[in-house]
Amino acid sequence: MSPVTSGGRRRLTVAVKDSLRELSIQLSLLNRRVGAQLDVRDVDWDCLEIVNRHGPLSPTALARRAGLHPATVTGVLDRLERAGFVVRDRDPADRRAFTVRALRDRAAEVYRLYAGMNGAMDRICADYTEAELQLLASFLNRATEAGHTAASELA
Numbered sequence: 014m015s016p017v018t019s020g021g022r023r024r025l026t027v028a029v030k031d032s033l034r035e036l037s038i039q040l041s042l043l044n045r046r047v048g049a050q051l052d053v054r055d056v057d058w059d060c061l062e063i064v065n066r067h068g069p070l071s072p073t074a075l076a077r078r079a080g081l082h083p084a085t086v087t088g089v090l091d092r093l094e095r096a097g098f099v100v101r102d103r104d105p106a107d108r109r110a111f112t113v114r115a116l117r118d119r120a121a122e123v124y125r126l127y128a129g130m131n132g133a134m135d136r137i138c139a140d141y142t143e144a145e146l147q148l149l150a151s152f153l154n155r156a157t158e159a160g161h162t163a164a165s166e167l168a
Contacts, residue, residue: 033156047126051119053096056081060089061098061115069102069114080168 041055048058056079063078064070070078076086090113093099097118104110124131138146 043127043130047123050126051096051122053098054089054092056085057089057092060086061093064099064113065115069112071110071112075113080164 044058045055048055051058053061060075060079060081063075067078068075072086072090073083075081075090076083079086081089090099090101094101097116099113099115101111101113104112141149
């Protein structure tokens, strides 16, 4: 690997940040198109992804993670429940409380819509060594955490 000058490093850093912005745009577009196929709004899709990754969650915890007002989350959950993506389970210890969990009934439909992107990512990753993939995964995890921190600071 050749040494990079400070100007070269700045240009590469800007290129990485620009690429991340463009990736964000493309993933938002993909998610919007998948959501349209499933008749799910963008904010609903974001909340479903949070429940899929971190659930089951209370509506309050979901609102906090999504950066949404609890009343907004109520509407989101109503729509997701009607569409068959989530269910609200009562807490046996406190009948007033409940958690939201994702249902797997529509998973095949979702996987089918993301099949093109998943296949493309598999082909891209096949071009990298295990060490390079570890570096990329580390970078993306750190960038994700930086995004979480920046969003939290703005809340």
